[in-house]
Amino acid sequence: MGSFVRIARNLLWSSFCSQSLSKNVSQQLFTSSASVFKSYKFRYGRTPVRKHREANATHTTAVELAFNSVVKIFTVSCSPNYLLPWQNKSQRETMGSGFVILGRKILTNAHVVADHSFVLVRKHGCPTKYRAEVKAVGHECDLAILVIENKEFWDGMNPLELGDVPFLQEAVAVVGYPQGGDNISVTKGVVSRVEPTQYVHGASQLMAIQIDAAINPGNSGGPAIMGSKVAGVAFQNLSGAENIGYIIPVPVIEHFISGVEENGKYIGFCSLGLSCQTTENVHLRNHFSMLPDMTGVLVSKINPLSDAYKVLKKDDIILSFDGVPIANDGTVPFRNRERITFDHLVSMKKTNEKALVRILRDGQEQELSIILQPIQPLVPVHQFDKLPSYYIFAGLVFIPLTQPYLHEYGEDWYNTSPRRLCERALRELPKKANQQLVILSQVLMDDINAGYERLAELQVLKVNETEIDNLEHLRQLVESCNTEFLRLDLEDDRVIVLNYGTAKIATSRILKRHRIPSSMSVDLLDTE
Structure with missing residues (x-):
């Protein structure tokens, strides 16, 4: 066995060092000897000199570039409560990383600034935090662009240049501010896979690069540097695995940036549908x-x-x-x-x-x-940076179905949320533009709606025999009712009937009792 290891080791060493071997032969030798080399590396605790020097060079270059390019981002965010859509959840503070690109802009992850109310940026070696504004956010591709108006911030800051998609086994250095300390951090890794991957934040399927360097909380938004250029943006890791991280590759980054520059805002990624x-x-x-x-x-x-x-x-x-x-x-x-x-x-x-x-x-x-155009699903996958829509009449709370609403049922929402709503959210297609799947999310109890409390979490199909298109259409039909009784047809052939005049009076009473400031969300108020 020892002689076999020595033979494989010598072949592999030749593939790295011999100038007479072709690149293809070297690659074949490397592949065929991979398992043997793993044993050799474990036993002898060292790697070939050439590869070691290349990794060190990448590490040194990354450190030098990072000092004048990579920043730490402090975000104060406040997410909406989808079960009580007129309220927000508690304010929270998070930290991430970012780096300077051409045009005096900072590139980071969308999840670093999602639902933000206040964003600050600090550059390396500087105690001052500067106020930043979010210029564009692409939650689908988990990228965002920040701008800082204060000219003092830009003194000594150099933009990083975007490179190419790295090949397998190429070394990269991930730079950022991960948890465990306050100063800048550099970790090394090699590219192990390039393929479309599920982006956790936006629930989209786009190209991603897998590396064997850990991407920890705080690393998000930092650059992965190969040589002197950016190979990607760190954004997520593989849950339950060690030292498996993912970076957003340059083609996705360039598509996002060019789309923002051409349209003035983020449009999205195309789909055949x-x-x-x-x-x-x-x-x-x-x-x-x-x-x-x-x-x-x-x-x-x-x-x-x-x-x-x-x-x-x-x-x-x-x-x-x-x-x-x-x-x-x-x-x-x-x-x-x-x-x-x-x-x-x-x-x-x-x-x-x-x-x-x-x-x-x-x-x-x-x-x-x-x-080709970006196509939105019938049930939105995410609702970042916007307040949820709702309409309340006689204590009946109507909302458009969204996946964030289902997520309120917990991490195992697929199994714990109402099965029919979950299936529709994942599989049903829209039939017309601006269509929404409207549900009765809950019943705020009152004499006017007693006996209807068990009809919560059902889809609303009709108002006074008219099929509804979306939540705004439902509101218009309810408020333009000119009959004594208001009839709502729900799925499962369930029916709600209310005396319209009595229900209107009851609405204000119920809102006051539950300290709800308005019977409808801001987006519906704007359409009145």
Whole structure:
């Protein structure tokens, strides 16, 4: 066994040091000897000199750049209470990191400044905290841009330059202000994976880089530096695992920044609005007349609000996107022998940009053009930086269903929240623009509504026999009622009937009893 280790070690060492070996041969030697080298590294406690020097160089460069670029961010935030939408939760203070980019701007994570009421920034080696304003926030991609008007802050501050997506095993240094101390911190790691990943904050699926350096609370928003350029922004770690962190790659960062510059605000990432199925099963491919050399994915569901709804049909096979062939597992080529889901190509397109899609329909190939836009789901995934909507009449509290409302049921909200509401939130598609799924969230008890308290958490379908589109539409129908009785039709064929005149009088009494300042949220007041 010892001789085998020595042989593998010598081969691996040659792959690093011999100038006569090609890069491909070196890569093959490195891959084939990886498990042996792991044992060697554990036994001898050292790594090849060349790799060690490169890591040290990255570490030194990162430290030098960080001193005049990376800042600590102090945020005071106040999140809304979705169970009592007229109230806020307790104020809390959080800390994060950020760094200076071109244009005298600071780039950080959206979750660092989410629901902010006050933001301060402190640069390295300076005791003064400067007031910052949030210029743009992209909760979907977990990025935000801050601006500071005080010219004194910018003395000696240098912007960091964005680089490229690092290759596997390239060394990066994560710079920030993680928990455990107040001063700047630099940790080293290597890139272990590049692929679309679930962004926890915005619940979106975008490209991310996995590294073996820990991303701790406070690191969020800090740069991951490779050489002298930024390879990404630290933003989350893998729950339950050690030393697995994720950084937002440069393509996502550049898409966010360019979108803000072109539109003056964050617009979002494009989507085809499709639900697709892989075609890895040979019988499925034969059923849809796919030739042996054809690959693609099967269209299962199309969002009615997307442009694809006018162009594509259920059971179409998408063969390629912008000329890039899609494999049967839904992936496309990415760099050297890597693959990535074709959703990445879609998300990198600009708003209102056209995409060419080659499809197979009824055994015939067609090339179609689709206009791409960000598409909002029927039930919003997040509601940061805005107050929740509500309308109260006769003690009945109406709200549009959102996932943050379901999150109030706890971390295990998928299992503890009302099952029907949860299923609709995750699967139901809108049928028209500005549509909301309105529910009766609770009943503030009073003589006027006695006996209706068990009808909470049901969807409201009609007001006086008229189907409702959204919460504002419900309010208009209620307040324009010109009959003696007001009738509300709920799901499960449940009905609420109130004497309209008596109910209007009762509303003000109930609001006063519960110390609720208004019968409706600010956004509904603005529409009156």
